[in-house]
Amino acid sequence: MKKSRSxxxxxxxxxxxxxxxxxxxKKKTAEIAQALNVTPxxxxxxxxxxxSEGGLLTDEIxxxxxxxLLNVSVDQIPEELEMIDRDNNKDFNxxxxxxxxxxxxxxxxxxxxxxxxxQEELINIILxxxxxxxxxxxxxxxxxxxxxxxxxxxxRLATALVEKLSTHHLxxxxxxxxxxxxxxxxxxxxxxxRVNPEVYDFMQQAEVGTIFALSWLITWFGHVLSxxxxxxxxxxxxxxxxxxxxIYFAAVIVLHREEEVLECECDMAMMHHLLSRIPEDLPYxxxxxxxxxxxxxxxxxxxxxxxxQRSQETAVSTFKDFELASTQQRPDVVLRRRRKEQQxxxxxxxxxxxxxxxxxxxxxxxxxAGGHGSDCGVGCCSVGHGExxx
Amino acid sequence: xxxxxxxxxxxxSLTSSSLPPPRTRIFKIxxxxxxxxxxxxxxxxxxxxxxxxxxxxxIGVDFREKVVEIDGEQIKVQLWDTAGxxxxxxxMVQHYYRNVHAVVFVYDVTNAASFRSLPAxxxxxxxxxxxxxxxxxxxxxxxxxxxxxxxxxxxxxxxxDAHSMPLFETSAKNPYGNEDGSRNNSDHVEAxxxxxxxxxxxxxxxxxxxxxxRPGDIVTLRQEEEDRGLWGCSCWRS
Numbered sequence: 023m024k025k026s027r028s029x030x031x032x033x034x035x036x037x038x039x040x041x042x043x044x045x046x047x048k049k050k051t052a053e054i055a056q057a058l059n060v061t062p063x064x065x066x067x068x069x070x071x072x073x074s075e076g077g078l079l080t081d082e083i084x085x086x087x088x089x090x091l092l093n094v095s096v097d098q099i100p101e102e103l104e105m106i107d108r109d110n111n112k113d114f115n116x117x118x119x120x121x122x123x124x125x126x127x128x129x130x131x132x133x134x135x136x137x138x139x140x141q142e143e144l145i146n147i148i149l150x151x152x153x154x155x156x157x158x159x160x161x162x163x164x165x166x167x168x169x170x171x172x173x174x175x176x177x178r179l180a181t182a183l184v185e186k187l188s189t190h191h192l193x194x195x196x197x198x199x200x201x202x203x204x205x206x207x208x209x210x211x212x213x214x215x216r217v218n219p220e221v222y223d224f225m226q227q228a229e230v231g232t233i234f235a236l237s238w239l240i241t242w243f244g245h246v247l248s249x250x251x252x253x254x255x256x257x258x259x260x261x262x263x264x265x266x267x268x269i270y271f272a273a274v275i276v277l278h279r280e281e282e283v284l285e286c287e288c289d290m291a292m293m294h295h296l297l298s299r300i301p302e303d304l305p306y307x308x309x310x311x312x313x314x315x316x317x318x319x320x321x322x323x324x325x326x327x328x329x330x331q332r333s334q335e336t337a338v339s340t341f342k343d344f345e346l347a348s349t350q351q352r353p354d355v356v357l358r359r360r361r362k363e364q365q366x367x368x369x370x371x372x373x374x375x376x377x378x379x380x381x382x383x384x385x386x387x388x389x390x391a392g393g394h395g396s397d398c399g400v401g402c403c404s405v406g407h408g409e410x411x412x
Numbered sequence: 413x414x415x416x417x418x419x420x421x422x423x424x425s426l427t428s429s430s431l432p433p434p435r436t437r438i439f440k441i442x443x444x445x446x447x448x449x450x451x452x453x454x455x456x457x458x459x460x461x462x463x464x465x466x467x468x469x470x471i472g473v474d475f476r477e478k479v480v481e482i483d484g485e486q487i488k489v490q491l492w493d494t495a496g497x498x499x500x501x502x503x504m505v506q507h508y509y510r511n512v513h514a515v516v517f518v519y520d521v522t523n524a525a526s527f528r529s530l531p532a533x534x535x536x537x538x539x540x541x542x543x544x545x546x547x548x549x550x551x552x553x554x555x556x557x558x559x560x561x562x563x564x565x566x567x568x569x570x571x572x573d574a575h576s577m578p579l580f581e582t583s584a585k586n587p588y589g590n591e592d593g594s595r596n597n598s599d600h601v602e603a604x605x606x607x608x609x610x611x612x613x614x615x616x617x618x619x620x621x622x623x624x625x626r627p628g629d630i631v632t633l634r635q636e637e638e639d640r641g642l643w644g645c646s647c648w649r650s
Contacts, residue, residue, distance in 0.1 A: 120447075123469055125466050126466060161497065162471055162497045165469075198499075199499065199503065201503055203503075233473055233507060237471035241471070
């Protein structure tokens with residue numbers, strides 16, 4: 023059904039649009055190849071390609087570009103993967119349980135034997151990264167991310183990239199507790215509030231909370247989207263962006279469903295039910311572009327102020343939120359260019375609110391709630407991301 | 413107040429004339445237990461009237477509901493299926509304990525560890541102010557795999573008795589119960605949730621009123637529990 027709809031849409035373009043799309047695709051492929059071939063590799067262009075329409079186009083391109091986006095040098099990945107002692111591994115049972123149940127993540131029609139082999143590899147990658155990085159804690163949903171890397175990159179490359187990702191973008195989700203994950207989820211409602219106060223109010227009234235978006239955030243939507251092409255397209259985008267981008271994308275999905283939300287019964291259960299199920303036919307490219315715009319328009323540092331203000335009412339904000347504000351990293355090229363375009367708007371905003379200042383927590387409880395030192399968590403993500411972007 | 417209105421409307425003698433026609437009452441039941449014991453299968457089986465072919469790890473909480481008829485009244489049974497992994501529980505699942513009317517504890521009869529975790533789950537409920545006054549039942553799942561059972565019915569029954577809960581053993585997977593393929597009463601999923609629903613209905617509206625969301629908001633009246641021991645019957649023949 024969806025297919026026929028998209029065919030209908032492209033046929034409206036009278037073949038000319040199709041040709042145009044094809045030539046743009048070729049042009050993009052050439053640009054990516056060019057960026058990969060220069061010395062040093064033009065990572066800024068690769069980021070732009072990963073964000074812009076269609077993302078990185080094919081898994082073959084992804085195999086070359088994803089390592090660059092994460093600053094992993096492929097030459098230095100050992101040929102031999104370490105063996106894993108499953109018997110004495112504290113995470114093995116949970117990982118096994120989750121991987122065994124992850125059948126839907128594999129392409130339909132894949133022979134059972136092949137899938138079983140990949141599931142073994144999936145377990146190995148996860149355990150290998152966890153053993154090597156004892157500070158990281160497994161969470162249900164981590165396997166949904168790792169399987170995407172496995173299917174695109176193969177075991178060896180996936181191991182290296184997942185390790186890098188886990189110590190950077192996913193670092194907060196892998197703390198001993200999920201406190202920092204909760205704090206990141208706390209950015210969702212302020213974004214919605216800025217864009218559509220009516221939707222925000224309605225959701226607040228329903229007390230829907232933010233757990234409906236939990237699996238979106240911690241699996242980068244891998245757990246909820248059934249079409250693998252959409253998943254990898256989003257991964258292109260997220261790998262090229264700030265670690266908080268998935269929460270902007272979550273907000274954009276909610277905002278896109280404005281009408282449904284407002285028509286929903288103002289009840290926690292009904293709204294949780296409505297929101298947690300993502301429609302299959304989302305206009306991904308539009309939403310990606312919108313999420314990028316929102317990131318520029320309402321950067322985390324500015325939202326952190328909102329979260330801070332809110333904390334005086336609900337005491338939900340903690341140290342990490344402020345730390346986020348202090349470590350706002352340079353956005354990627356595309357987002358910066360967009361930012362320039364909106365400079366006027368920004369200036370107006372700044373004039374209105376005064377320069378964005380970083381609030382530092384003074385209460386000891388905030389520090390305790392943060393759970394760990396200032397060199398980890400989102401701050402670490404951000405610092406690391408800067409290093410990735412260099 | 414908003415969620416109280418949306419969850420329950422029962423006519424009061426004072427205001428019934430000014431209220432709109434009563435809406436469907438909702439019974440909110442939370443389903444908890446270790447990872448992989450089959451909470452998702454159970455809730456799906458009840459709400460969709462069929463067996464899921466594949467289930468995945470639940471991340472956060474999932475929600476299913478079904479409208480049932482009890483003594484001529486339409487009632488919405490709302491099931492909150494929760495993540496089993498411990499790390500999700502502290503900061504994530506709390507929200508969903510609010511206004512819960514009943515609790516279903518699930519363990520896997522082929523996994524002794526999941527049975528040993530039950531006291532911790534009971535304690536978690538207690539911390540969320542869900543004590544013995546709230547209907548609770550114990551479900552031993554996967555009894556289609558009886559040959560691999562690690563938890564005997566006797567031991568489970570003793571535990572259930574000690575905690576004043578009825579015990580059900582079931583399989584949310586195998587529609588035919590016995591290994592010989594005969595359809596028998598092994599699948600009690602329907603009966604399990606209906607037992608809870610009947611119990612909740614028999615408690616009358618006062619018992620089902622919800623704790624105030626804010627201190628001083630409203631005073632919750634609770635019927636004195638006549639019976640603090642086993643409630644309902646442990647009989648699960650269909």
